[in-house]
Amino acid sequence: MIVLKDVSFAYEKKNYILKDFSIEFPSNKISVLLGPNGVGKTTLLKLVAGILRPLKGDIKILGRDPSSMRGKIGYVPQILSLYPWMRVRENIELPLKIGRKNISERDKKIEEISRRLGIKDLLNKYPKEVSGGEAQKIMLARVFVSDVEILLLDEPLSMIDIDSREEIIHFIREFSHEKKLTVLTVTHNIEDALSLGDFIYILNHRPLKLIDILEKDLYDKKDLTIKIRSLLKNY
Ligand SMILES: Nc1ncnc2c1ncn2[C@@H]1O[C@H](COP(=O)(O)OP(=O)(O)OP(=O)(O)O)[C@@H](O)[C@H]1O
Ligand SMILES: [Mg+2]
Numbered sequence: 001m002i003v004l005k006d007v008s009f010a011y012e013k014k015n016y017i018l019k020d021f022s023i024e025f026p027s028n029k030i031s032v033l034l035g036p037n038g039v040g041k042t043t044l045l046k047l048v049a050g051i052l053r054p055l056k057g058d059i060k061i062l063g064r065d066p067s068s069m070r071g072k073i074g075y076v077p078q079i080l081s082l083y084p085w086m087r088v089r090e091n092i093e094l095p096l097k098i099g100r101k102n103i104s105e106r107d108k109k110i111e112e113i114s115r116r117l118g119i120k121d122l123l124n125k126y127p128k129e130v131s132g133g134e135a136q137k138i139m140l141a142r143v144f145v146s147d148v149e150i151l152l153l154d155e156p157l158s159m160i161d162i163d164s165r166e167e168i169i170h171f172i173r174e175f176s177h178e179k180k181l182t183v184l185t186v187t188h189n190i191e192d193a194l195s196l197g198d199f200i201y202i203l204n205h206r207p208l209k210l211i212d213i214l215e216k217d218l219y220d221k222k223d224l225t226i227k228i229r230s231l232l233k234n235y
Contacts, residue, residue, distance in 0.1 A: 001024060001025065001026060001027050001062065001182075002024065002025040002048055002059075002060070002061050002062075002150070002182065002184065003023075003024050003058075003059070003060045003061075004021060004022055004023050004024075004044075004047070004048075004057065004058070004059050005022050005057055005058045005059075005060075006020045006021070006022055006056065006057040006058070007020070007021050007022070007047065007054045007056070007057030007058070007059060008020060008021070008054060008055045008056040008057055009040075009043060009047060009052065009054050009055055010055060011043075016206075016207045017040040017043050017205075017206070017207060017208060018040060018043065018044070018047075018054075018207055018208045019207035019208075020056075020057070021057075021207065021208050021209075021210075022057075023044075023201070023210055025182065025184055025199075025201075026182070026198075026199065027062070027180075027182045028177075028180045028181070028182055029182065029183070029198040029199060030172075030173065030176055030183040030185065030196060030197050030198045030199070031183065031184050031185070031197060031198070031199045031200075031201060032185050032186070032187060032192075032193040032196055032197030032199070032200050032201065033045075033184070033185070033186045033187075033201050033203055034186075034187065034188070034190070034193050034200060034201065034202055034203065034228065034232065035202065035203030035204055035205070035232075036204070036205070036232075038205065038206075039203050039204060039205040039206065039208055040203075040205060040206070040207070040208040041154070041186045041203065042077075042078055042154055042186070043208075044208065045075070045152045045154050045184060045186065046075075047059060047066075048061065048066060048073075048150075048152060048184060049066065049073055049075040049152050050065075050066030050067045050069070050070070050073065051075070061073070061150055062149070069149075069150065071098075071099070071146075071147075071148075072147075072148055072149045072150060073148060073149075073150045073151075073152065074095075074143035074144075074146055074148035074150065074151045074152065075143075075152045075154075076139050076140060076142075076143050076151075076152065076153045076154060076156055077154055078154035078155050078158075078186070080132065080135045080136065080139065081139070082127040082135055082138060082139065082142075083127070084126065084127050084128060085126075086126075086127075087123070087124055087125065087126055088119070088122045088123050088124070088125050088126070088127065088130065088138050089110060089123040089124065091127065091138060091142055092110055092113070092114065092123075092138060092141045092142045092145055093106055093110060093145075094142065095142060095143075095145060095146035095147075096109060096110075096145055096146065099146065099147060109145045110123070110141075110145060113141045113144050113145050114141055116171050116175075117137045117140060117141050117144075117168070117171060118137070118164065118167070119134065119137050119138060119141060122134055122138065131159075132159040133159040133160050133161055133164075135159075136156060136157070136158070136159045136160060137160070137164075137168065139156075140153075140156060140168070140172070144175055148181065149180075149181060149182065150181070150182050150183075150184075151176065151181045151182070151183040151184070151185075152183075152184050152185075153172075153183065153184070153185040153186070154185075154186050155186050155187060155188070156168075156172070156185060156187075157169070157187060157189070157192055157196075158187075158188075165192070166195070169192065169195045169196050172185075172196060173195075173196065185197070190225055190228050190229065191225075193228070194216065194221060194224060194225065194228075197216060198215070198216055198217070199213055199214065199215055199216065200213070200214045200216065200224075200228065201213050202214070202228065202231045202232065211231055212231055214227065214228065
């Protein structure tokens with residue numbers, strides 16, 4: 001479980017993005033954050049990742065401090081970030097090298113994940129030679145080859161086209177459940193939130209407020225879409 005208790009955070013003095021904010025995300029499930037631009041979704045993910053530190057309050061991942069979970073947390077940022085001087089294969093290979101996996105193990109993992117994500121043909125290219133959507137798939141591949149327990153995905157589908165969207169969502173779900181990952185992800189698309197998530201968190205601001213948590217299995221899809229739309233509109 002990921003637990004935030006009474007967390008406050010501001011980039012600039014007194015301009016709180018989070019103020020005494022508490023929230024919990026269940027283990028081994030996919031939780032999706034839905035909310036308007038600028039509410040603090042990315043900030044929340046960065047706090048959980050340990051990239052940002054709260055001014056006040058407590059964050060625990062499986063009872064531990066984010067800073068002590070290095071290597072167990074995979075974070076895919078909203079802004080594409082591949083190392084331009086490395087080929088796609090080397091970009092994906094990086095966490096495996098850091099994790100000191102041997103060459104045959106690295107090759108096997110890269111082969112499996114890039115096949116499942118449909119990016120095998122890109123492995124020898126450089127990041128500047130791939131499209132935005134392809135780069136997003138490569139970033140997913142990079143996090144999926146690593147041995148993480150917690151996965152933080154900031155709008156992982158924003159550039160993926162309709163055709164491969166369903167496949168990628170299926171892959172993220174299948175892989176996460178297979179490896180029992182605890183996933184926290186952000187999207188702006190209600191359809192994607194429903195296909196990807198087990199739980200949908202509706203957020204608003206400011207400072208950040210949790211409006212509702214909806215468990216997908218408890219609703220009919222159409223009813224849930226209507227409910228989410230009205231929740232997002234009313235606040
Ligand atoms: N490095 C920063 N310095 C100062 N303010 C920042 C910084 N990063 C974000 N902010 C501000 O904090 C607020 C929350 O930003 P955040 O990126 O967390 O929003 P978000 O919910 O992810 O939005 P979006 O849906 O547009 O990605 C915004 O008002 C943003 O302008
Ligand atoms: Mg964001």
